[in-house]
Each structure stands twice: as structure tokens, then as C-alpha cells.
Amino acid sequence: MSERVPPQVEELLTSEPLAAYLATSRDDRPHVAPVWYRYEDGTVELVIAGRKLANVEANPRVSLAVQKADAGVPEWTVTLLGTAEVIEDEDASREANRRINRKYGVDPDAWAGNTLVRVDVGSASYRTY
16 A cells, blocks of 8 residues: 555545546646546556647656546545656556456457556545535
């Protein structure tokens, strides 16, 4: 368990398949996009492509926000700040993609061409309502 991520936050992040919002920046312009993720022991796995991947390659500082809500009313929110690393390994990307897809209940090989990015979480904040 990561010392930077409190146990109660780890429980929220692994409790159910929710979307995260990945915030990246390029040329001092923000870009936020929903992504599926997998969290384990202070690291977030993403399998991404396109603008998100290009932004991470240009600037590895990222943020992720996850929220659980009922009819738009939040139950809890988590914000993670970290440093992303692009993993240029097709086998590792494929296996991470399968782990994430299993979490979300879709075909394990959907989006197989995307690239694995691991985010080392530096800090976490959360709020329950």
C-alpha cells in the first residue's frame, strides 16, 4: 500500500468500475478526458492513445479525478496528482488493457492498440459527502 495514498482512498479507487478524468497539459493548455483505469499500490494504469498519449509524452505531470455520484449528487471524490510514464512494451500494454477491460466488463481485447501509461501517484486528496 502506498504511503502517499491513504487506505480509505485506495478502497474508494478499487471499489467499483468508475471513470476517471485524466487531466494533461501541452503548451500550457489543459486537456481533460474520461478514461478507464486500474489502481494498485500507489500506481494507476491507463491504456490510452491519441491526444491523451501525446500530451503525456510531452508533459508527464498529470491529475486524475474519480467521483461516485447518485443521480448527479456526489457520494465521494478523489483527486490524484502524479507523474506518468509511457511504457513502450506491447506485451505489457496488452496485459494491462486486459486487466482494465475485465474490471469494466468488456471484451478483454477491446482497444488492443492503445499504449500503457503508468502514473506514480505523488499525492491524493478526497472528500466524502
